[in-house]
Amino acid sequence: MKGLLVMLILTMAPFSLRAEDIDPSSTVKRVAVFTVPRTDPSLLALNREAAEYIENTFSRMGRFLPAEHHRIQWALSQSHTGQVVTEGTFSNAARLLNADLYVVISVSRSPRFAYAIMEIRGQGRTYQAIRKTWRIRSRIVRNIPLKLGREIALFHSGISLSADIIKRYDDGRFLINAGQWQGLAPGTFSIPGGGTVTLLQTGRFISLAQSSPPPGDIAHIDFGLQPDVDGGVAAINAAIERNTIANYGLGTTLLKNENAEHRYVEGLCIINPGGNLCLPGYGAFLATEYLRFQNARPDVPGLAVSVSAFLVHLTLPSAATGGRGNFFPWERDSDKSEAMQRLHIFLWGTIPFNFSVAYMDQLAHLFHTTEHLPPFFEDRNTMAAFMSFIIPGGGMFYKGHRFAGWCYYFTEISLGGYSAYNWDNGNRGKIALGALGVIKLIDIINAALIGPSYSFFSTEMDRDTSSVSLETGMYHTGDNEGVYSMSLTMPF
């Protein structure tokens, strides 16, 4: 009974609301994010996820505060007349919400790709000129919101922080509509054009400030602070990459229930040398089966190159001596000079490199054609550098650059062979060894810095900045009247 009385008292008692109450968040520049309605549940879910991610990105950038959901629903209900949602519906809703910007997202799907079109429009005098459209596509549905978010983050490049003075006090202090959310903290800021602004206290969306010189009649303060676009884009790229690797990685696809990294290393160090010993060249392709590729086909030119290289390793000294020198490197006869024996030992000693390169070449071909990513791809730069360190051109093969890999392989083996052959011939051997060191260093650095050549990976990571898209649509009005549309979009 006592509790009930307390409840009744509390229900009757008003909160201490004031007529002039300022809602700090309502003074901030705003953006409204709308989605074009879809009936397909999967598209509906994608719509919602994309809108949420875009709102989060706007929040992270700290320039335009996303309008609250309940307000968006209310505004749409007020502006939505008739059955068809048109551009006017969204602009009217944005006007009702007093938003400075509004974003409209439309998602669709084809058998291979998911698409999203995102339009951003400015409202009011300041932002009226903003009209941008992006068209995004991805084979991984989860990447669509991320890619849209990345464009929103990039859209913030160059939008410096500008705050409005929303209340002035007699002692020269004033309230501005920017706070911690926009990246401000108590302290003194030099502002472009001279002068300083001191923030005495900072709330989430509002700050108490004083300036030197006093602001006078100035209504805005430009802090010149830029949003952390690079950090935001880097975080989104990392998320896109995670999704992409989860979608294409061997460890999450073909070797889902096994240790992909172990199999990769075992394939390279144990299975492939064994396969190549049995059947040089083609054994490298057979060894790739250990990674469980489905319907794999060998790359014949790659096999031809690796077999040719193997034959050079094996027979060059014999050929160079006209077939008179002993076939085995550890046997020296009168037809085999000391230099030739050194070369012979070198070439036979580096046959394991030939086997490894042949294997990595076939693997690169299979990664390209079956659309899979190798293990360790999260740390691909380190891994590529390491592979180049232990195998000539290994890092380039790892990243799918087969031609470059072969180039490094032949260059390094040739320089090594030349150095071995001329080791006692003045400085030639030493100079060649130095050159080999330089090439090796370039190989390692190049492998670490170059991007992967797998197109399915690049499609996810790259921005669709120059694609021209043709869009068609079909709608039904409330009067059961069919409306067909066709549009050509070119981002610029």
Next chain:
Amino acid sequence: MGYTAASKICQLPGAPKPRMKKIIFLLLLCLIPAKDLFASKPLAGITGIQSDSARGRSIANLLEMHLYNILRSTNSFNQIDTAQMRTQLVRFDCLEDSCIIRFARRADIHLVLRGSVRDMRNSMEIEIYAMGTGAPYFGARIYRYHVRIPVSRLSLSTREFSYICEEHAGRFISNLLHRYRFPVPFIIRGNTAVPDYPDPLNGSFTVYRYDRSPDEGEPLRSYRNAGTVHLKNGTIESLAPGTPQPGNGDFVLLTYEKKSQYLTDFYRGRKRELVLTPWNVSDTLYIMLFTAPASASMPLVVPILGHYARGDYAGLGLWAVNAAPYLYLEADGFLNRPQKLREENRDISRNDAARYNFALYFCFAGGMSLFVDAFAQDYLHQAANYQGVQPLMGNGLSTAYLSLICGGGGHFYRGHRAWGYFYFHLNNIMMYYTLREFSRAERYNSATDSYEKETVDTTRAYRFLGAYCALKLIETIHAVLLDDRIENGELVEEQTAITPAVLFDPEGNLAFGIQGTMRF
């Protein structure tokens, strides 16, 4: 009047009023604790942890439960029932920070906790943050905690997830309490100003005074430092010189650092109890007995059965790069050992002797640190993820022993790989040069068919030995004082960023500079 409150919270122009009445009634049910007629502790509410998958939802529920319980265990807050509050906010569609801050401000909730759990397949990302209303926060975020927890290749049932969530909730609340300040106002009771707080306050506090009387509708009130007050049992004992008598509305900021420290210690101790064996001398004895075989077998066991078998490829790479020079010295020392050189009647240089002695050291003791690294990393990883009680780990005596007999062994044992390699190299270099100073070169005299030993500069040699002993002392103390790395998850640090800035001033001139960004 109730309608006014509701529409202000929601800011819905033209919102239907009967619905609001119902909402207000339900909200007030939640807010009863906020309306204590007497002095009260800060009011805290958890507004829900969002999630994006079924697995994430379970973790979010566990996290909410632990946050609530840990907050309650501090006995420092009044709390609103989490489920009720979430239900009302969802029904209200009040899900954004801006709306929740507005709601909390009007409902006199001082601290709002929110968060999200994102399912990244191989890992889960947990983000929790707290926002404060009123001075000194005015809606600002007080603390943000963002952690990535691994979930793949681990055996995680509800029990383990609960432990994990409890650990992160404990760390979050502890760090939050370390930062949180609650404004305790003074009220005039009788003719005396007393702090309006249920527990008696003791100690020295800075008194703050608002610059102006409450201005209607002002969301941020400026205040200033008015002096220092000494409180004893909740009453003013004395005022610092120049401090005015506190009046109605003046306030002090109460800190919770002791409770924060208590929580930190409590959860650290609790985790050790859960995942590590109790301190045990016999464990150290077993490690001592195993030192020589472990060190001798290190070159083969560590890369294959250690790093590779356990999937620690980063460790394998580090081992290959860092161990190579010492393995070369070891091999060279044994291959060109003095006994063999004597058989061949060759001179024995100081380096030959030093390499042999170093080879002996590295074979029977020095390699132990890399052996420890290969296995400790895995054991500590298991411990961090609540994969059972890990044997032999977390023992201070073993740490000291390993630090003494091999370079960086104690640090590797504790899981601090970077420090481990630092001391590993420093120790081995110092050890080699100390052995070299004590080693005597021997020259073969063919006339007498014997060896003549050269003299050693003992002063210089003992200096090296002293330096080496000092290094071991520092290393051992450092290792013993460190904590075992058994924290679950990896903190995602993206709170600060330094970027170049190019700006145009109003005259159109270019201005170059750098800017720092801090995320809250």
